[in-house]
Amino acid sequence: MKQKTQFIIPILLLFFAVASCMDYDPFDKKPFEISGNGLFITNEGNFQYGNASLSYYNPETKKIENDVFFRANGRKLGDVAQSMTVHNGKGYVVVNNSGAVYVIDLQTFEILGGITNLTSPRYIHFVSDTKAYITDLYASAITIFNPQTLQKTGTIETKGHQSTEQMVQYGKYVFTNCWSYDNKILVIDTETDQVVNEITVGIQPTSLVLDKYGQIWTITDGGYEGSPYNYEEPTLYKIDAASQKATRFYSFNKEKRASEVALNGERDTLYFISEDIWCMDVTDSRVPVRPFLKAPANNSIYYGLTVDPNTSEVYVADAIDYQQPGVIYRFTPKGEPVDTFKVGITPGAFCFQYNNQ
Template sequence: MNKNLVNRSFLLGIYLTGSIFLSSCQDDDSGSTVTPLKGAYESGVLVVNEGNFQKGNGEISFINKQSKTVVDDVFLTENNRPLGDVVQSITVNNDKAYVVVNNSNKIEIADANTFKSLGVINNLQLPRYMVVANNKGYVTEWVSFSGNGRVAVIDLATNAVTKTIAVGVLPEKLLALNNKVYVVNSGENTVSVINPTSDAVETTITVDGSPNSLVADANKKLWVLCGGEKNYNSDYTIDENTSTPGSFVRLNPATNTKEATLTFTSKTLSPGDLVANGAGNKLYYQYGGKVYQQDITATALLTTPFINRNFYGIGVDPTDNLIYGGDAGGFAAAGKVVRFNPTGAAVDSFTVSIGPSEFLFK
């Protein structure tokens, strides 16, 4: 056999092998290996857009932070069908996105990176928010607009509801910490503490009226934001004689007791939308149509707003601490997301779908 032919064949084989290797695992300009994306939506910001009540036009938008572009109606684009009526929240676990659709009484499951549908959990009753603990999903359900709500326990391997746990009235956001699940009951003044091993309420903590959101800080303490109990006169104005102001309550999860309470002055205004920065040392919330920033070491509430603007929902990117505000614009047209730097100055904005309210940072 011709020796040169053998050598050329050998070299061609090396070249082809190297080409295949390089095409599957390329280097960037710095010489480091670049891992291919799992999908178009692997890295960026997922925006929850509630949509119009009873119109079935709730959706998820995706913001690419590098290119500063938006892919709107992601689920509809990838699956050729809408998510449903009032998209409430989204949770990502093990590359699966769980989208809670409140008025459609379901959770849509999609690949978190491609947003291709993976299944549906039906027959929930006014579901609100979800967390994952002990390899199970925990979903707050209002059940009705009066009376006690519950938390549905979901087997994430089969997507089946295995149990429901009775909690307080109108359960809202929940948080998993130290192998416990904490649930704020917004229709009363309590936080339910669920043990995810037994899937039972371990204890109930009394806070202040209408708790609506909670976060864990850098010291693993729980901050609960309470809107205050509001009673109304016959003309639908708030009765200040019988109503209570909102408050911040700090809980020690080791003992499930109150450590501190910071009380607002107004009995008519209700603080809400509590979120924290990536380090867990700054808290952000809305109050009186403005956004406030609170240090976790502060012993009094700040009176100067951080951002002098009202939003339908807020979030903080844990990687760069940019603050995101969702402007619903009266639900008459597409909403906007406005970004602010950590000093409170506006950076840029993006057009999204109707009613942007929640943010998930990937």
């Protein structure tokens, strides 16, 4: 693999490099500091409107802080905040249509550095303290970078698969789902940084999780009516990570919009979205008859889902109409309401921050 020369860029220069790429006018900063455990919410905003934002929620106080990136740094986050990952005490915020990753301080939310000139980044997976992967919607390749220097060190060619999304790791292998007009789960050898296998599932697998028994779960959205890639029933799949074999677990009606899979902290309970929120033990032989959480009747789109790994409380993001500020619903492990709070436009992904991370 061709390696790019690595340089250590001073944080100040890196800040201006990332900021200039975004091309936003500066605003007054509001310094503040957060302590304790919390939950970040990435709000996508509207495509090409540059109104993505980052929210921070304290589960103990039930206090929500919106636009924390903007307030801490004096400039907007960018266009479509796709995901966030915490690693070694830093937050990595992926801004899809801006082609950038911001690295932020988890207490002050201030920029520590960044990675730019990406095509359409989606998610980050840390293989080690010196190697991480960034998937991409349009690049037909996965970017490799060094978290210590924030320098790109190579790419993984995805062999004709344009879209790569979420990642999970089993042993030395990283699995990633190809979502856009595709039906594959790619298997990457982290020792050689090459794709070594392709697993066929249904049309457009949306996300991935790895349970405690070494089973990978994904749910496909089935595409859409009139799609050039075809249209089929959304389906829940289970993949044995050791044998790399996929099993069709359950198919839903075509009109049932499906997205997102999530696990609790013990990784023995699976949650997923199929219009409503569903919950099952990972050892169950079938999906439940009744949903865990019924979606509100009107003006509601369950768009994002996560489960607190410490408390098993469930958080659901409601995009409403993709135009107004979204809403987050918080529930107990039994599905009892705990809190409701507003965030930014189109809340899509969550990231828990704990003091021990």
